[in-house]
Amino acid sequence: MNCAEAESLIAEALAGELGEADRAALEEHLAECQSCRQTQVEWQEDDRQLREGFAPWRGASATVAARTIRQLHREQVNSRPATKRKPFAWLPFIVGLSAGFLIALALWRPWAELPMANLPPQAPPNRAPDAPTPQTVLASVIGDVQILPKDTAQWTSVQSGEEVPLGCAIRTQSDGLVEFTCPTGEKARVGTDSQVRINDADEFELVRGQVWAVGCPDRELCVVTDSGTVSTNGGTVNVKQQETGTTVTAATGNAMVRLVSGDESLAQGEELTFSRDKVIHRDRAYSLALITAWMNPLMALKSPDDPELNAHVDALLSHLGASKMSLLSDNELRALGPSCTVPLSRYIRSDEALHDTERRRHAAKLLADLAPISLAGDMVDLLSDDDGEVRAQAAACLKRLTGQDMDCTIDEWRTAPADIRQQAVDQWRTWWQANSFRCQPVPKATAAAEKSTI
Amino acid sequence: MSDGELVRLALAGGPTAYEELVRRWAGRVLALCHARVRSAHLAEDLAQESLLRAYRALGTLAEPEKFGSWLRGIAVRACLDWLKSRQATMVAFTSLGESARAEDVLDGEAAPDATLEHDDEIQQLLHAVDSLPPELREVVMLYYYNDLTYHDLAGMLGIAPATVNARLTRARALLRSRLSRRSRDDYR
Numbered sequence: 001m002n003c004a005e006a007e008s009l010i011a012e013a014l015a016g017e018l019g020e021a022d023r024a025a026l027e028e029h030l031a032e033c034q035s036c037r038q039t040q041v042e043w044q045e046d047d048r049q050l051r052e053g054f055a056p057w058r059g060a061s062a063t064v065a066a067r068t069i070r071q072l073h074r075e076q077v078n079s080r081p082a083t084k085r086k087p088f089a090w091l092p093f094i095v096g097l098s099a100g101f102l103i104a105l106a107l108w109r110p111w112a113e114l115p116m117a118n119l120p121p122q123a124p125p126n127r128a129p130d131a132p133t134p135q136t137v138l139a140s141v142i143g144d145v146q147i148l149p150k151d152t153a154q155w156t157s158v159q160s161g162e163e164v165p166l167g168c169a170i171r172t173q174s175d176g177l178v179e180f181t182c183p184t185g186e187k188a189r190v191g192t193d194s195q196v197r198i199n200d201a202d203e204f205e206l207v208r209g210q211v212w213a214v215g216c217p218d219r220e221l222c223v224v225t226d227s228g229t230v231s232t233n234g235g236t237v238n239v240k241q242q243e244t245g246t247t248v249t250a251a252t253g254n255a256m257v258r259l260v261s262g263d264e265s266l267a268q269g270e271e272l273t274f275s276r277d278k279v280i281h282r283d284r285a286y287s288l289a290l291i292t293a294w295m296n297p298l299m300a301l302k303s304p305d306d307p308e309l310n311a312h313v314d315a316l317l318s319h320l321g322a323s324k325m326s327l328l329s330d331n332e333l334r335a336l337g338p339s340c341t342v343p344l345s346r347y348i349r350s351d352e353a354l355h356d357t358e359r360r361r362h363a364a365k366l367l368a369d370l371a372p373i374s375l376a377g378d379m380v381d382l383l384s385d386d387d388g389e390v391r392a393q394a395a396a397c398l399k400r401l402t403g404q405d406m407d408c409t410i411d412e413w414r415t416a417p418a419d420i421r422q423q424a425v426d427q428w429r430t431w432w433q434a435n436s437f438r439c440q441p442v443p444k445a446t447a448a449a450e451k452s453t454i
Numbered sequence: 455m456s457d458g459e460l461v462r463l464a465l466a467g468g469p470t471a472y473e474e475l476v477r478r479w480a481g482r483v484l485a486l487c488h489a490r491v492r493s494a495h496l497a498e499d500l501a502q503e504s505l506l507r508a509y510r511a512l513g514t515l516a517e518p519e520k521f522g523s524w525l526r527g528i529a530v531r532a533c534l535d536w537l538k539s540r541q542a543t544m545v546a547f548t549s550l551g552e553s554a555r556a557e558d559v560l561d562g563e564a565a566p567d568a569t570l571e572h573d574d575e576i577q578q579l580l581h582a583v584d585s586l587p588p589e590l591r592e593v594v595m596l597y598y599y600n601d602l603t604y605h606d607l608a609g610m611l612g613i614a615p616a617t618v619n620a621r622l623t624r625a626r627a628l629l630r631s632r633l634s635r636r637s638r639d640d641y642r
Contacts (some may be wrong), residue, residue, distance in 0.1 A: 011623040015597070017604050017615075043626050046579060046633075053576040054598040057494050061481030061599070064498050068476050068505045150583075153539050207495070 001029045004196070006036045014047050059276055062260065063226045067205075070224070135163035136182050136198055140298050143175035143192075164198070171195040172209070179298050185216045191240075191294050199224070210240040212295060215253075227276045228259040235268070238291055245275045249285045251292070289315035293332040300335075304342035312336075313343035317363065333366055341371045345378045348390065357387065364393035373401050373439045380428045383421070388414040391421075398428065406431075461518035464509075472512070475521065482522070482610055483529050485599030489592040490533035492584050500536060504529035522610040555635050582632045590625040593618060 001009075009026040012018040018026070030037050138145075140157055146155040150167035158164070158178075170178060172194050181187040182201035190196050194209020204213055205224040216222030217234040224230075229248050230237055235253020239246065248257055250266040257264040257272055264272055264279060269288070273281040285291055289312060302309045313336070316329045333340050344363045347353050353360045364382070371379060379401075382394035392414040399405050408416075410426035455463075457478070463471035483504050488497035508528050515524055583594055596607055603617040611618070 007627065008619060008623050011626055012619050014626075015604060015619070017619065039630075042630050046626060046629055049576045049579050050583070050594075050598050053580045057480070057484075057488070058599055060494065060498055061484055064484050064501045064505075065477045065480035067498075068480065068502045069473050071502065071506060072472065072476070072509060073542065075509075151539065272615070 001025055003033060003036055003039075006030070006033065007039060010036070010040050010043060014043060039278070061227070062276075066229070067224065070203075070229075071184070071199075099151060135165060135203075136168075136180050138162045138164060138178055138180050139187070140177075140179040140301050142177040142297050144173035144302075145176040145178045145190075146171050166198055166200055170179070170193060171345075177298050178293070183425075184219070186214060186219070186221050188213045189295050189298055206239055206241060208241055210238070210294065212236070212238050212251075227274055228257050231256045231258070232336040238288075245273045245280045246275045247271055247290065249291055251288050287315070287329075289318075290329070290332060293335070296332060296335045300337050300339040302339065304339065309339060310343045313340045314347070315361065316340075317344070317347055330362070330366070334370065338370055338372045341367055341375055345371070345375055348382065349378075361387065361389045364390045368393040368397040368400070371397050376401055376439050377432050377436060380425075380432045383413070383425050383428055402431075404431070456519070457521040458517075458519035461512065461521050463516060464512060464547065472509055479522065479525055481600040482596060482602070483525060485595040486526060486529050486592060486610075487533055488599070489588070489595035490530065491536060496536070500532050501529070504532045507532060514624055518603055523612045526610055526612075578633060579629065582629045585632070586628060590628065593621045594625050597622060 006026060006029045009022050010052070013023065013026065028041065098313055122333035138160060141158055141160045141162075145158055147158050147164050148155045148169040149165055149170070157170070158170075163171070164180070166182075170180070170190055172178060172190055172192055174192055176192055177188045177190065179187065180198070182198070184201040186201055188196065188211040191212075194211065195207040196209075196211050197205040197207060199205050199385040202215075202219060203222045203224060203248060204211060211223060213221055213223050213232075214236045215232050215234050219230050220233050221235075221237075222229055222231045223237060223239045225239065225241060225246050230239055230248050232250070232253055232255040235255060236251040237255050238251055239392040248255060248266065249271040250268050253268055257266065257274065259274055259279070260276070261278055264274070264282075266272055269284055271283060271285040272279060287388075292312075299312055301307050315332065316333050333344075344367050348360055348363050348367070353363070365377070376398060379394040379397045383391055383398075385391050385394070392410050395405065395408065395410055395413040399410075406424040407429040408421060413421060413424075455474070457475065460471045460475050460478075461619060464475070480501060484497055484501040487500040488494055489506065489584045491500060493495055504525065508525050511528070515521065517524075563584060586594065593607060593611065598609065600606075602610075606620045608615045
């Protein structure tokens with residue numbers, strides 16, 4: 001046996017394909033050939049490393065199979081695929097058709113009718129123009145966001161308001177965030193360094209990163225990951241992929257997570273972390289508002305009256321004060337910027353807040369730092385508040401916004417008797433009456449346009 | 455149940471027969487696509503597309519027992535279609551050199567998925583796999599993706615088991631040669 005033949009047998013042995021006779025011959029050669037022994041050692045090590053190197057990719061086979069089967073179901077897999085036609089199966093049909101034609105000729109003798117030229121021209125049927133295919137709308141785009149339509153190879157940057165077709169992929173860079181709405185009402189928000197494919201209006205595929213998906217009532221929405229499929233009927237889920245596993249939070253409504261090992265149901269407020277084939281962790285989500293804090297820049301684009309924004313601020317507010325999440329909530333509220341100030345102001349003046357001094361004062365501090373000029377009137381009202389700390393924060397806010405203090409220091413607002421403060425209150429009210437027309441909030445679209453022209 | 459039996463069952467309307475074929479062949483199609491386009495993420499999309507194309511064209515399969523090699527042809531076609539579409543959107547190939555082909559454009563993307571999960575030696579080995587001639591790369595990918603026997607590999611590739619071994623032998627020798635050359639270059 002020469003070394004070339006021995007190498008061939010070494011390869012067969014590595015694959016477990018070597019017969020006994022060849023094995024004996026190979027061992028005899030290896031006993032005498034140091035070079036081939038070296039080759040065997042090196043190829044064994046390469047084989048081990050290749051098996052290790054391919055391991056992460058090997059698991060993708062199940063994912064491909066699952067995705068394909070799901071697509072088959074959507075294409076109505078239970079309908080019969082095109083079958084081979086038997087030869088001459090069309091013959092009986094043609095014979096029958098011909099017989100009918102001959103009978104018709106015999107009965108009606110069309111050669112006796114008026115010539116075709118005397119018949120009035122047939123008017124074309126009225127057809128409504130084809131309705132455009134509904135598209136997915138990118139409601140908000142922040143930072144670097146790109147799309148890749150199906151069957152193309154080029155990623156292109158996008159902006160707010162653009163329409164994209166179903167089947168396209170969306171990816172965000174480290175500063176990118178995007179919110180999109182599908183033709184049937186489902187919507188989603190995609191986090192930074194993420195990639196999502198909109199397989200269908202009711203199915204998003206999370207390739208990497210994080211997505212917040214909102215379903216429509218009485219319709220199942222699915223988020224497909226490489227480890228399992230998350231579905232919710234009319235609810236909202238947050239799905240995040242990390243190295244340690246995929247975490248699903250049922251934000252509103254219930255959710256179902258389908259894994260290879262079985263289905264896991266989640267009630268509202270629960271979260272589940274899983275890997276390819278097993279559950280890693282399951283618990284109640286501590287704070288949905290904090291879990292979804294990454295969406296704050298998108299939330300900040302919403303109108304102050306937006307119900308979702310108000311609910312989000314309320315949720316963060318509930319952590320202020322004595323809660324151990326107070327600092328985190330404070331940071332997240334500050335990250336929302338002026339968008340959170342209307343709900344904060346509303347909270348301070350609510351009956352509920354009167355029973356929670358600490359939280360009310362914290363909200364006042366946030367307003368002092370964040371409130372825009374359009375809330376100056378609310379701050380003037382708070383100058384008459386029973387709580388000295390709230391009065392002081394309102395005065396600090398007005399000082400920041402206008403540069404004026406009406407000859408009343410912050411400490412005086414905090415501790416001085418009412419008759420001492422009354423003159424300053426009257427002056428602020430007079431100021432507000434004279435200047436309120438200048439302090440109306442600017443619509444976000446106009447502000448953005450003005451900013452872009454600078 | 456053999457592939458041929460599953461194909462006949464699927465054509466007769468069996469609701470899960472083709473799903474079984476998908477589970478059975480997804481790994482092999484994935485390996486084949488990965489060998490062609492040299493990107494694991496892209497290979498997943500192309501593998502799915504190939505399996506769906508096969509389902510839609512199942513009625514045209516004259517010999518159900520040859521489902522594997524027939525499916526391979528569909529997958530090769532899907533990869534070529536993608537490479538052509540990519541070629542159409544690229545800057546003129548003259549900027550890449552006279553011998554540039556669509557596949558070579560992907561050199562810059564070779565094994566990008568390997569970077570985070572593998573140590574340096576394994577990464578070098580995977581890069582070396584990417585640089586193998588196409589027919590050797592294909593058999594290596596199929597073998598290590600799926601732990602197939604020579605008989606299975608031969609059936610899918612339409613070659614004899616001895617040819618499978620010959621290609622794997624040649625591939626192992628080339629990989630070792632390239633790794634050794636790289637080690638010497640690094641040492642210098």
